[in-house]
Amino acid sequence: MSEHFAVDSMTKRITISLPDSSYKKLEEWAEAEDRSIAGQASYVLQKAVDDAEQQGKIQSAPSKPRSE
Numbered sequence: 001m002s003e004h005f006a007v008d009s010m011t012k013r014i015t016i017s018l019p020d021s022s023y024k025k026l027e028e029w030a031e032a033e034d035r036s037i038a039g040q041a042s043y044v045l046q047k048a049v050d051d052a053e054q055q056g057k058i059q060s061a062p063s064k065p066r067s068e
Contacts, residue, residue, distance in 0.1 A: 016041070024035075026040055026041060026044075
């Protein structure tokens with residue numbers, strides 16, 4: 001896929017539980033997209049957050065100045 005999401009300077013880890021059927025579907029989807037299961041889950045969650053932000057369901061995070 002050609003879509004790229006902005007990477008925050010710090011990455012957070014979470015633990016989730018999924019029904020077996022959802023896990024299997026995520027596993028198949030990850031394979032089709034040539035991603036790990038964790039990478040696919042991260043991609044899906046980030047896209048959902050970005051979509052919610054665009055729809056006004058959540059506020060945009062304030063921009064952080066880049067240090068170069």
